[in-house]
Amino acid sequence: MTPPGARRAAAMGLRRGRRWLSYQASEQIAAWVASEEPAPPPSDFEGWEPREFFRFEVLHQSKSSGARVGRIHTPHGHVDTPGYVAVATNAALKHVDHTLTDYSEEDGGQQLMFCNSYHLLLQPGGEAVEAAGGLHRFMNRTQPLITDSGGFQVFSLANHSVTDELNSKLNSKKRYPKGTMRVSEAGVVFRSYRDGKLVDLSPEKSVLNQKQLGADIIIPLDELPPFHTPARDLVRSVALTHRWEARSLRTHLADLRQQAMLGVIHGGISRELRTWSAEYISGLPFDGFAIGGSLGRDTAELLGILGTVMPILRADGGRLPPGTRKPVHLLGVGDEGSIRAAAKTGVDTFDSCFPTRLGRHGAALITGGSRINITNSRFKTEYRAVLDEECGCRVCSQGFSRAYLHHLFKAKEPLGPQLLAIHNLRYMERLMKGIRSEILNDML
CATH class of the missing domain: 3.20.20.105 (Queuine tRNA-ribosyltransferase-like)
Known part of the structure:
Protein backbone atom coordinates (compact mmCIF):
# COMPACT_ATOMS: atom_id res chain seq x y z
CA MET A 1 0.00 0.00 0.00
CA THR A 2 1.34 3.42 -0.94
CA PRO A 3 1.96 5.64 2.10
CA PRO A 4 -0.37 8.67 2.31
CA GLY A 5 2.60 11.03 2.13
CA ALA A 6 3.75 9.50 -1.12
CA ARG A 7 0.22 9.76 -2.56
CA ARG A 8 0.03 13.44 -1.65
CA ALA A 9 3.46 14.06 -3.14
CA ALA A 10 2.41 12.38 -6.36
CA ALA A 11 -0.66 14.62 -6.51
CA MET A 12 1.64 17.65 -6.27
CA GLY A 13 3.37 16.70 -9.48
CA LEU A 14 5.76 13.91 -8.48
CA ARG A 15 4.69 11.43 -11.09
CA ARG A 16 3.54 7.98 -10.06
CA GLY A 17 5.68 5.10 -11.13
CA ARG A 18 9.05 6.76 -10.49
CA ARG A 19 11.32 4.37 -8.64
CA TRP A 20 12.53 7.05 -6.23
CA LEU A 21 9.40 6.48 -4.11
CA SER A 22 10.35 2.86 -3.55
CA TYR A 23 12.69 3.24 -0.61
CA GLN A 24 12.29 4.65 2.87
CA ALA A 25 14.34 7.82 2.50
CA SER A 26 12.25 8.84 -0.50
CA GLU A 27 9.02 8.16 1.37
CA GLN A 28 10.25 10.49 4.11
CA ILE A 29 11.10 13.18 1.57
CA ALA A 30 7.70 12.72 -0.07
CA ALA A 31 6.04 13.21 3.31
CA TRP A 32 8.04 16.37 3.93
CA VAL A 33 7.13 17.68 0.48
CA ALA A 34 3.46 17.03 1.19
CA SER A 35 3.66 18.96 4.45
CA GLU A 36 4.94 22.14 2.79
CA GLU A 37 2.69 24.97 1.72
CA PRO A 38 2.07 24.28 -1.98
CA ALA A 39 3.03 26.74 -4.67
CA PRO A 40 0.30 27.89 -7.07
CA PRO A 41 -0.52 25.08 -9.50
CA PRO A 42 0.25 25.52 -13.21
CA SER A 43 -3.51 25.72 -13.85
CA ASP A 44 -3.47 29.14 -12.15
CA PHE A 45 -1.44 30.48 -15.10
CA GLU A 46 -2.34 30.84 -18.74
CA GLY A 47 -0.59 28.41 -21.05
CA TRP A 48 2.72 29.41 -22.58
CA GLU A 49 2.76 30.79 -26.10
CA PRO A 50 5.83 31.53 -28.24
CA ARG A 51 7.04 35.12 -27.98
CA GLU A 52 7.52 37.29 -31.04
CA CYS A 353 33.68 33.62 -14.52
CA PHE A 354 36.15 30.74 -14.91
CA PRO A 355 38.20 31.94 -17.95
CA THR A 356 38.57 35.56 -16.86
CA ARG A 357 39.33 34.52 -13.28
CA LEU A 358 42.05 32.17 -14.52
CA GLY A 359 43.49 35.02 -16.54
CA ARG A 360 43.66 37.29 -13.53
CA HIS A 361 45.77 34.70 -11.75
CA GLY A 362 48.13 34.09 -14.66
CA ALA A 363 46.60 30.89 -16.05
CA ALA A 364 46.07 30.43 -19.79
CA LEU A 365 43.86 27.78 -21.41
CA ILE A 366 45.71 25.82 -24.09
CA THR A 367 44.42 23.75 -27.02
CA GLY A 368 43.81 20.21 -25.91
CA GLY A 369 42.30 21.10 -22.55
CA SER A 370 45.48 21.86 -20.61
CA ARG A 371 46.56 25.13 -19.03
CA ILE A 372 49.79 26.88 -18.15
CA ASN A 373 50.58 29.43 -15.44
CA ILE A 374 52.54 32.22 -17.06
CA THR A 375 54.04 33.30 -13.73
CA ASN A 376 56.13 30.10 -13.69
CA SER A 377 59.84 30.93 -13.98
CA ARG A 378 60.32 28.62 -16.95
CA PHE A 379 58.47 31.14 -19.15
CA LYS A 380 60.90 33.97 -18.35
CA THR A 381 63.08 33.24 -21.37
CA GLU A 382 60.49 31.99 -23.89
CA TYR A 383 60.97 35.05 -26.09
CA ARG A 384 59.55 33.63 -29.32
CA ALA A 385 56.78 31.34 -28.08
CA VAL A 386 53.21 32.60 -27.92
CA LEU A 387 50.62 31.23 -25.50
CA ASP A 388 49.09 28.81 -28.01
CA GLU A 389 50.25 28.31 -31.60
CA GLU A 390 46.78 27.07 -32.60
CA CYS A 391 44.97 30.11 -31.19
CA GLY A 392 43.94 33.03 -33.36
CA CYS A 393 43.20 35.55 -30.62
CA ARG A 394 44.87 38.95 -30.81
CA VAL A 395 47.29 37.97 -28.04
CA CYS A 396 48.63 34.99 -29.97
CA SER A 397 48.21 36.29 -33.53
CA GLN A 398 50.00 39.56 -32.74
CA GLY A 399 52.95 37.73 -31.24
CA PHE A 400 52.88 38.59 -27.53
CA SER A 401 55.53 36.22 -26.19
CA ARG A 402 55.30 34.08 -23.10
CA ALA A 403 58.36 35.90 -21.78
CA TYR A 404 56.63 39.28 -22.15
CA LEU A 405 53.45 38.03 -20.50
CA HIS A 406 55.53 36.56 -17.68
CA HIS A 407 57.17 39.96 -17.24
CA LEU A 408 53.78 41.75 -17.09
CA PHE A 409 52.60 39.58 -14.23
CA LYS A 410 55.86 39.84 -12.33
CA ALA A 411 55.75 43.62 -12.76
CA LYS A 412 52.07 43.61 -11.71
CA GLU A 413 51.06 45.43 -14.90
CA PRO A 414 47.26 45.38 -15.51
CA LEU A 415 47.90 44.58 -19.16
CA GLY A 416 48.91 41.02 -18.20
CA PRO A 417 45.54 39.93 -16.79
CA GLN A 418 43.80 41.72 -19.67
CA LEU A 419 45.71 39.83 -22.36
CA LEU A 420 45.22 36.46 -20.67
CA ALA A 421 41.51 37.12 -20.17
CA ILE A 422 41.14 37.94 -23.89
CA HIS A 423 42.99 34.74 -24.78
CA ASN A 424 40.87 32.60 -22.43
CA LEU A 425 37.61 34.06 -23.71
CA ARG A 426 38.68 33.25 -27.23
CA TYR A 427 39.55 29.71 -26.09
CA MET A 428 36.01 29.25 -24.75
CA GLU A 429 34.51 30.40 -28.04
CA ARG A 430 36.71 27.98 -29.96
CA LEU A 431 35.71 25.23 -27.55
CA MET A 432 31.98 25.85 -28.03
CA LYS A 433 32.36 26.14 -31.80
CA GLY A 434 34.13 22.79 -31.79
CA ILE A 435 31.40 21.22 -29.65
CA ARG A 436 28.73 22.48 -32.03
CA SER A 437 30.65 20.99 -34.94
CA GLU A 438 30.92 17.63 -33.16
CA ILE A 439 27.17 17.59 -32.52
CA LEU A 440 26.39 18.51 -36.13
CA ASN A 441 28.49 15.52 -37.19
CA ASP A 442 26.83 13.26 -34.57
CA MET A 443 30.17 12.76 -32.82
CA LEU A 444 28.98 14.09 -29.44
Whole structure:
Protein backbone atom coordinates (compact mmCIF):
# COMPACT_ATOMS: atom_id res chain seq x y z
CA MET A 1 0.00 0.00 0.00
CA THR A 2 1.34 3.42 -0.94
CA PRO A 3 1.96 5.64 2.10
CA PRO A 4 -0.37 8.67 2.31
CA GLY A 5 2.60 11.03 2.13
CA ALA A 6 3.75 9.50 -1.12
CA ARG A 7 0.22 9.76 -2.56
CA ARG A 8 0.03 13.44 -1.65
CA ALA A 9 3.46 14.06 -3.14
CA ALA A 10 2.41 12.38 -6.36
CA ALA A 11 -0.66 14.62 -6.51
CA MET A 12 1.64 17.65 -6.27
CA GLY A 13 3.37 16.70 -9.48
CA LEU A 14 5.76 13.91 -8.48
CA ARG A 15 4.69 11.43 -11.09
CA ARG A 16 3.54 7.98 -10.06
CA GLY A 17 5.68 5.10 -11.13
CA ARG A 18 9.05 6.76 -10.49
CA ARG A 19 11.32 4.37 -8.64
CA TRP A 20 12.53 7.05 -6.23
CA LEU A 21 9.40 6.48 -4.11
CA SER A 22 10.35 2.86 -3.55
CA TYR A 23 12.69 3.24 -0.61
CA GLN A 24 12.29 4.65 2.87
CA ALA A 25 14.34 7.82 2.50
CA SER A 26 12.25 8.84 -0.50
CA GLU A 27 9.02 8.16 1.37
CA GLN A 28 10.25 10.49 4.11
CA ILE A 29 11.10 13.18 1.57
CA ALA A 30 7.70 12.72 -0.07
CA ALA A 31 6.04 13.21 3.31
CA TRP A 32 8.04 16.37 3.93
CA VAL A 33 7.13 17.68 0.48
CA ALA A 34 3.46 17.03 1.19
CA SER A 35 3.66 18.96 4.45
CA GLU A 36 4.94 22.14 2.79
CA GLU A 37 2.69 24.97 1.72
CA PRO A 38 2.07 24.28 -1.98
CA ALA A 39 3.03 26.74 -4.67
CA PRO A 40 0.30 27.89 -7.07
CA PRO A 41 -0.52 25.08 -9.50
CA PRO A 42 0.25 25.52 -13.21
CA SER A 43 -3.51 25.72 -13.85
CA ASP A 44 -3.47 29.14 -12.15
CA PHE A 45 -1.44 30.48 -15.10
CA GLU A 46 -2.34 30.84 -18.74
CA GLY A 47 -0.59 28.41 -21.05
CA TRP A 48 2.72 29.41 -22.58
CA GLU A 49 2.76 30.79 -26.10
CA PRO A 50 5.83 31.53 -28.24
CA ARG A 51 7.04 35.12 -27.98
CA GLU A 52 7.52 37.29 -31.04
CA PHE A 53 10.63 38.77 -29.44
CA PHE A 54 12.16 35.54 -28.06
CA ARG A 55 12.34 32.05 -29.49
CA PHE A 56 14.60 29.02 -29.50
CA GLU A 57 15.05 26.74 -32.49
CA VAL A 58 16.80 23.38 -32.55
CA LEU A 59 18.88 23.15 -35.72
CA HIS A 60 20.23 19.65 -35.21
CA GLN A 61 19.69 16.84 -32.70
CA SER A 62 22.67 14.53 -32.29
CA LYS A 63 22.14 10.88 -33.15
CA SER A 64 24.75 9.95 -30.53
CA SER A 65 23.31 11.64 -27.42
CA GLY A 66 20.87 14.23 -26.15
CA ALA A 67 23.14 17.02 -27.43
CA ARG A 68 21.63 19.58 -29.77
CA VAL A 69 22.72 22.59 -31.80
CA GLY A 70 20.31 25.48 -31.61
CA ARG A 71 19.84 29.21 -31.82
CA ILE A 72 18.23 31.58 -29.32
CA HIS A 73 16.69 34.68 -30.89
CA THR A 74 16.41 37.84 -28.74
CA PRO A 75 15.65 41.52 -29.41
CA HIS A 76 19.40 42.20 -29.49
CA GLY A 77 20.50 39.36 -31.74
CA HIS A 78 20.92 35.61 -31.69
CA VAL A 79 22.93 33.19 -29.57
CA ASP A 80 24.32 29.97 -31.04
CA THR A 81 24.05 26.95 -28.75
CA PRO A 82 25.66 25.16 -27.05
CA GLY A 83 27.23 28.43 -26.03
CA TYR A 84 29.41 29.83 -23.27
CA VAL A 85 28.24 33.01 -21.51
CA ALA A 86 30.92 35.26 -20.04
CA VAL A 87 30.15 36.85 -16.66
CA ALA A 88 30.32 40.65 -16.57
CA THR A 89 29.62 40.96 -12.84
CA ASN A 90 29.29 44.74 -12.55
CA ALA A 91 28.30 45.19 -16.22
CA ALA A 92 31.98 44.78 -17.10
CA LEU A 93 34.21 41.84 -17.90
CA LYS A 94 37.12 41.70 -15.50
CA HIS A 95 40.17 43.38 -17.09
CA VAL A 96 38.60 43.36 -20.57
CA ASP A 97 36.88 46.09 -22.58
CA HIS A 98 33.75 44.16 -23.48
CA THR A 99 33.15 46.31 -26.56
CA LEU A 100 36.12 44.47 -28.08
CA THR A 101 34.25 41.19 -27.72
CA ASP A 102 30.93 42.29 -29.24
CA TYR A 103 31.81 41.53 -32.84
CA SER A 104 35.32 40.17 -33.20
CA GLU A 105 35.77 36.42 -32.88
CA GLU A 106 39.48 37.03 -32.38
CA ASP A 107 38.69 38.82 -29.13
CA GLY A 108 36.20 36.36 -27.73
CA GLY A 109 33.06 37.09 -29.74
CA GLN A 110 30.67 37.03 -26.78
CA GLN A 111 27.17 36.64 -28.20
CA LEU A 112 25.60 36.62 -24.71
CA MET A 113 26.94 38.13 -21.49
CA PHE A 114 25.75 37.66 -17.91
CA CYS A 115 25.42 40.62 -15.52
CA ASN A 116 24.72 40.31 -11.80
CA SER A 117 21.64 42.25 -10.74
CA TYR A 118 22.67 41.91 -7.08
CA HIS A 119 25.80 43.98 -7.61
CA LEU A 120 24.01 46.42 -9.93
CA LEU A 121 21.22 46.84 -7.38
CA LEU A 122 23.78 48.05 -4.86
CA GLN A 123 25.80 50.12 -7.35
CA PRO A 124 24.64 52.15 -9.23
CA GLY A 125 21.05 50.95 -8.65
CA GLY A 126 18.29 49.95 -11.06
CA GLU A 127 16.87 53.47 -11.27
CA ALA A 128 20.21 54.87 -12.40
CA VAL A 129 20.57 52.22 -15.12
CA GLU A 130 17.00 52.79 -16.29
CA ALA A 131 17.61 56.55 -16.45
CA ALA A 132 20.67 55.86 -18.61
CA GLY A 133 18.48 54.04 -21.12
CA GLY A 134 18.84 50.50 -19.82
CA LEU A 135 21.77 48.18 -19.36
CA HIS A 136 22.63 47.86 -23.06
CA ARG A 137 23.00 51.60 -23.51
CA PHE A 138 24.58 52.08 -20.09
CA MET A 139 27.41 49.63 -20.79
CA ASN A 140 27.55 50.34 -24.54
CA ARG A 141 26.66 46.82 -25.67
CA THR A 142 24.49 45.99 -28.67
CA GLN A 143 24.23 42.20 -28.27
CA PRO A 144 22.13 40.06 -25.88
CA LEU A 145 22.37 40.25 -22.10
CA ILE A 146 21.09 38.05 -19.28
CA THR A 147 20.71 39.09 -15.62
CA ASP A 148 20.14 36.95 -12.55
CA SER A 149 17.87 37.63 -9.61
CA GLY A 150 20.63 38.28 -7.10
CA GLY A 151 19.70 35.19 -5.10
CA PHE A 152 23.00 33.43 -5.72
CA GLN A 153 25.00 36.43 -4.54
CA VAL A 154 22.79 37.08 -1.50
CA PHE A 155 23.11 33.55 -0.17
CA SER A 156 26.61 32.64 -1.33
CA LEU A 157 28.15 35.88 -0.09
CA ALA A 158 26.48 35.36 3.26
CA ASN A 159 28.11 31.93 3.40
CA HIS A 160 31.43 33.30 2.13
CA SER A 161 31.65 30.71 -0.65
CA VAL A 162 32.59 32.94 -3.60
CA THR A 163 35.13 35.27 -2.03
CA ASP A 164 37.22 35.31 -5.17
CA GLU A 165 34.51 37.36 -6.87
CA LEU A 166 33.82 39.75 -4.01
CA ASN A 167 34.50 43.44 -3.87
CA SER A 168 37.87 44.29 -2.33
CA LYS A 169 36.09 45.59 0.79
CA LEU A 170 34.82 42.10 1.47
CA ASN A 171 38.32 40.70 1.18
CA SER A 172 39.50 42.92 3.99
CA LYS A 173 38.98 42.74 7.74
CA LYS A 174 35.91 44.95 7.25
CA ARG A 175 33.92 42.04 5.85
CA TYR A 176 30.44 41.95 7.31
CA PRO A 177 29.93 38.91 9.54
CA LYS A 178 27.75 35.90 8.82
CA GLY A 179 24.21 35.99 10.13
CA THR A 180 23.39 39.34 8.51
CA MET A 181 20.62 37.76 6.43
CA ARG A 182 16.97 37.05 7.22
CA VAL A 183 14.85 34.80 5.01
CA SER A 184 11.06 34.71 5.16
CA GLU A 185 8.09 34.10 2.91
CA ALA A 186 8.25 37.78 1.95
CA GLY A 187 11.81 37.57 0.67
CA VAL A 188 15.30 38.14 2.02
CA VAL A 189 16.80 40.97 4.03
CA PHE A 190 20.57 41.21 3.75
CA ARG A 191 23.34 43.63 4.55
CA SER A 192 25.03 45.39 1.66
CA TYR A 193 28.71 44.53 1.34
CA ARG A 194 29.32 48.09 0.11
CA ASP A 195 28.06 50.17 3.02
CA GLY A 196 26.51 47.74 5.52
CA LYS A 197 22.97 49.02 4.97
CA LEU A 198 20.06 46.56 5.15
CA VAL A 199 18.46 45.73 1.82
CA ASP A 200 14.98 44.20 1.53
CA LEU A 201 14.71 42.03 -1.59
CA SER A 202 11.42 40.30 -2.41
CA PRO A 203 10.69 38.19 -5.50
CA GLU A 204 8.69 41.07 -6.92
CA LYS A 205 11.42 43.65 -6.22
CA SER A 206 14.00 41.43 -7.87
CA VAL A 207 11.91 41.26 -11.05
CA LEU A 208 11.25 45.00 -11.03
CA ASN A 209 14.96 45.66 -10.61
CA GLN A 210 15.66 43.50 -13.65
CA LYS A 211 12.94 45.34 -15.56
CA GLN A 212 14.86 48.53 -14.88
CA LEU A 213 18.08 46.92 -16.10
CA GLY A 214 16.35 45.73 -19.27
CA ALA A 215 18.33 42.57 -20.11
CA ASP A 216 16.94 40.24 -22.78
CA ILE A 217 16.70 37.30 -20.36
CA ILE A 218 15.97 37.50 -16.62
CA ILE A 219 15.85 35.01 -13.75
CA PRO A 220 13.48 34.89 -10.72
CA LEU A 221 14.61 35.08 -7.09
CA ASP A 222 15.58 31.75 -5.54
CA GLU A 223 17.05 30.56 -2.26
CA LEU A 224 20.50 28.97 -2.40
CA PRO A 225 21.20 26.86 0.70
CA PRO A 226 24.74 25.52 1.31
CA PHE A 227 25.76 22.13 -0.09
CA HIS A 228 25.54 20.32 3.26
CA THR A 229 22.01 21.51 4.09
CA PRO A 230 20.00 18.77 5.91
CA ALA A 231 17.38 17.08 3.76
CA ARG A 232 14.44 18.49 5.72
CA ASP A 233 15.73 22.05 5.36
CA LEU A 234 16.41 21.49 1.67
CA VAL A 235 12.77 20.49 1.14
CA ARG A 236 11.68 23.73 2.82
CA SER A 237 14.07 25.69 0.63
CA VAL A 238 12.83 24.17 -2.62
CA ALA A 239 9.20 24.74 -1.59
CA LEU A 240 9.96 28.38 -0.75
CA THR A 241 11.79 28.87 -4.05
CA HIS A 242 8.81 27.47 -5.96
CA ARG A 243 6.48 29.96 -4.26
CA TRP A 244 8.93 32.79 -4.92
CA GLU A 245 9.27 31.81 -8.58
CA ALA A 246 5.49 31.74 -9.06
CA ARG A 247 5.26 35.26 -7.60
CA SER A 248 8.15 36.40 -9.79
CA LEU A 249 6.49 34.97 -12.88
CA ARG A 250 3.23 36.81 -12.15
CA THR A 251 5.13 40.08 -11.81
CA HIS A 252 6.99 39.43 -15.05
CA LEU A 253 3.90 38.46 -17.05
CA ALA A 254 2.18 41.67 -15.98
CA ASP A 255 4.82 43.71 -17.85
CA LEU A 256 6.91 41.66 -20.30
CA ARG A 257 8.96 44.53 -21.80
CA GLN A 258 10.32 42.14 -24.45
CA GLN A 259 12.15 40.12 -21.82
CA ALA A 260 12.20 36.34 -21.44
CA MET A 261 12.25 34.67 -18.02
CA LEU A 262 13.92 31.37 -17.17
CA GLY A 263 12.47 29.20 -14.40
CA VAL A 264 15.11 27.84 -12.01
CA ILE A 265 15.28 24.15 -11.09
CA HIS A 266 16.51 23.41 -7.53
CA GLY A 267 16.93 20.45 -5.20
CA GLY A 268 20.64 20.01 -4.54
CA ILE A 269 21.90 16.53 -5.40
CA SER A 270 18.63 14.91 -4.33
CA ARG A 271 17.05 13.01 -7.22
CA GLU A 272 13.67 13.25 -5.51
CA LEU A 273 13.75 17.01 -5.06
CA ARG A 274 15.19 17.66 -8.51
CA THR A 275 12.33 15.64 -9.98
CA TRP A 276 9.79 17.61 -7.98
CA SER A 277 11.32 20.93 -8.96
CA ALA A 278 11.74 20.10 -12.65
CA GLU A 279 8.17 18.88 -12.98
CA TYR A 280 6.70 21.89 -11.19
CA ILE A 281 8.77 24.56 -12.93
CA SER A 282 8.38 23.01 -16.38
CA GLY A 283 4.62 23.20 -15.91
CA LEU A 284 4.71 26.99 -15.55
CA PRO A 285 4.80 29.36 -18.57
CA PHE A 286 8.50 30.23 -18.36
CA ASP A 287 10.35 30.89 -21.62
CA GLY A 288 13.16 28.51 -20.72
CA PHE A 289 14.85 26.89 -17.77
CA ALA A 290 17.96 27.34 -15.64
CA ILE A 291 19.43 24.55 -13.54
CA GLY A 292 20.72 26.10 -10.32
CA GLY A 293 21.37 25.44 -6.67
CA SER A 294 24.12 23.15 -5.48
CA LEU A 295 25.30 21.15 -8.50
CA GLY A 296 27.45 18.64 -6.66
CA ARG A 297 31.10 18.22 -5.80
CA ASP A 298 32.26 16.92 -9.15
CA THR A 299 31.19 16.14 -12.70
CA ALA A 300 29.78 12.76 -11.67
CA GLU A 301 27.31 14.36 -9.23
CA LEU A 302 26.48 17.04 -11.81
CA LEU A 303 25.64 14.33 -14.34
CA GLY A 304 23.45 12.64 -11.75
CA ILE A 305 21.43 15.85 -11.47
CA LEU A 306 21.23 16.34 -15.23
CA GLY A 307 20.27 12.70 -15.73
CA THR A 308 17.23 13.37 -13.56
CA VAL A 309 16.30 16.85 -14.76
CA MET A 310 16.98 16.90 -18.49
CA PRO A 311 14.54 14.11 -19.52
CA ILE A 312 11.77 16.04 -17.76
CA LEU A 313 12.70 19.33 -19.41
CA ARG A 314 13.03 17.71 -22.83
CA ALA A 315 9.59 16.15 -22.35
CA ASP A 316 8.21 19.68 -22.02
CA GLY A 317 8.23 19.67 -25.80
CA GLY A 318 5.16 17.46 -25.67
CA ARG A 319 3.19 20.35 -24.17
CA LEU A 320 4.46 22.99 -26.59
CA PRO A 321 3.34 23.98 -30.09
CA PRO A 322 4.83 21.73 -32.80
CA GLY A 323 8.49 22.45 -33.48
CA THR A 324 8.84 24.60 -30.37
CA ARG A 325 11.44 24.03 -27.67
CA LYS A 326 12.68 25.95 -24.66
CA PRO A 327 16.39 26.55 -23.96
CA VAL A 328 18.12 25.15 -20.88
CA HIS A 329 20.87 27.08 -19.09
CA LEU A 330 23.29 25.58 -16.56
CA LEU A 331 24.19 28.16 -13.93
CA GLY A 332 27.79 28.66 -12.84
CA VAL A 333 29.50 25.87 -14.79
CA GLY A 334 32.41 26.70 -17.11
CA ASP A 335 35.11 24.03 -17.01
CA GLU A 336 35.63 22.07 -20.22
CA GLY A 337 34.95 18.62 -18.80
CA SER A 338 31.62 19.61 -17.26
CA ILE A 339 30.55 21.56 -20.36
CA ARG A 340 31.20 18.60 -22.64
CA ALA A 341 29.40 16.21 -20.32
CA ALA A 342 26.41 18.52 -19.82
CA ALA A 343 26.11 19.34 -23.51
CA LYS A 344 25.58 15.62 -24.20
CA THR A 345 22.45 15.75 -22.04
CA GLY A 346 21.00 18.66 -24.01
CA VAL A 347 22.07 21.72 -21.99
CA ASP A 348 22.21 24.76 -24.27
CA THR A 349 24.13 27.51 -22.48
CA PHE A 350 26.65 27.81 -19.64
CA ASP A 351 27.87 30.80 -17.64
CA SER A 352 31.03 31.13 -15.57
CA CYS A 353 33.68 33.62 -14.52
CA PHE A 354 36.15 30.74 -14.91
CA PRO A 355 38.20 31.94 -17.95
CA THR A 356 38.57 35.56 -16.86
CA ARG A 357 39.33 34.52 -13.28
CA LEU A 358 42.05 32.17 -14.52
CA GLY A 359 43.49 35.02 -16.54
CA ARG A 360 43.66 37.29 -13.53
CA HIS A 361 45.77 34.70 -11.75
CA GLY A 362 48.13 34.09 -14.66
CA ALA A 363 46.60 30.89 -16.05
CA ALA A 364 46.07 30.43 -19.79
CA LEU A 365 43.86 27.78 -21.41
CA ILE A 366 45.71 25.82 -24.09
CA THR A 367 44.42 23.75 -27.02
CA GLY A 368 43.81 20.21 -25.91
CA GLY A 369 42.30 21.10 -22.55
CA SER A 370 45.48 21.86 -20.61
CA ARG A 371 46.56 25.13 -19.03
CA ILE A 372 49.79 26.88 -18.15
CA ASN A 373 50.58 29.43 -15.44
CA ILE A 374 52.54 32.22 -17.06
CA THR A 375 54.04 33.30 -13.73
CA ASN A 376 56.13 30.10 -13.69
CA SER A 377 59.84 30.93 -13.98
CA ARG A 378 60.32 28.62 -16.95
CA PHE A 379 58.47 31.14 -19.15
CA LYS A 380 60.90 33.97 -18.35
CA THR A 381 63.08 33.24 -21.37
CA GLU A 382 60.49 31.99 -23.89
CA TYR A 383 60.97 35.05 -26.09
CA ARG A 384 59.55 33.63 -29.32
CA ALA A 385 56.78 31.34 -28.08
CA VAL A 386 53.21 32.60 -27.92
CA LEU A 387 50.62 31.23 -25.50
CA ASP A 388 49.09 28.81 -28.01
CA GLU A 389 50.25 28.31 -31.60
CA GLU A 390 46.78 27.07 -32.60
CA CYS A 391 44.97 30.11 -31.19
CA GLY A 392 43.94 33.03 -33.36
CA CYS A 393 43.20 35.55 -30.62
CA ARG A 394 44.87 38.95 -30.81
CA VAL A 395 47.29 37.97 -28.04
CA CYS A 396 48.63 34.99 -29.97
CA SER A 397 48.21 36.29 -33.53
CA GLN A 398 50.00 39.56 -32.74
CA GLY A 399 52.95 37.73 -31.24
CA PHE A 400 52.88 38.59 -27.53
CA SER A 401 55.53 36.22 -26.19
CA ARG A 402 55.30 34.08 -23.10
CA ALA A 403 58.36 35.90 -21.78
CA TYR A 404 56.63 39.28 -22.15
CA LEU A 405 53.45 38.03 -20.50
CA HIS A 406 55.53 36.56 -17.68
CA HIS A 407 57.17 39.96 -17.24
CA LEU A 408 53.78 41.75 -17.09
CA PHE A 409 52.60 39.58 -14.23
CA LYS A 410 55.86 39.84 -12.33
CA ALA A 411 55.75 43.62 -12.76
CA LYS A 412 52.07 43.61 -11.71
CA GLU A 413 51.06 45.43 -14.90
CA PRO A 414 47.26 45.38 -15.51
CA LEU A 415 47.90 44.58 -19.16
CA GLY A 416 48.91 41.02 -18.20
CA PRO A 417 45.54 39.93 -16.79
CA GLN A 418 43.80 41.72 -19.67
CA LEU A 419 45.71 39.83 -22.36
CA LEU A 420 45.22 36.46 -20.67
CA ALA A 421 41.51 37.12 -20.17
CA ILE A 422 41.14 37.94 -23.89
CA HIS A 423 42.99 34.74 -24.78
CA ASN A 424 40.87 32.60 -22.43
CA LEU A 425 37.61 34.06 -23.71
CA ARG A 426 38.68 33.25 -27.23
CA TYR A 427 39.55 29.71 -26.09
CA MET A 428 36.01 29.25 -24.75
CA GLU A 429 34.51 30.40 -28.04
CA ARG A 430 36.71 27.98 -29.96
CA LEU A 431 35.71 25.23 -27.55
CA MET A 432 31.98 25.85 -28.03
CA LYS A 433 32.36 26.14 -31.80
CA GLY A 434 34.13 22.79 -31.79
CA ILE A 435 31.40 21.22 -29.65
CA ARG A 436 28.73 22.48 -32.03
CA SER A 437 30.65 20.99 -34.94
CA GLU A 438 30.92 17.63 -33.16
CA ILE A 439 27.17 17.59 -32.52
CA LEU A 440 26.39 18.51 -36.13
CA ASN A 441 28.49 15.52 -37.19
CA ASP A 442 26.83 13.26 -34.57
CA MET A 443 30.17 12.76 -32.82
CA LEU A 444 28.98 14.09 -29.44
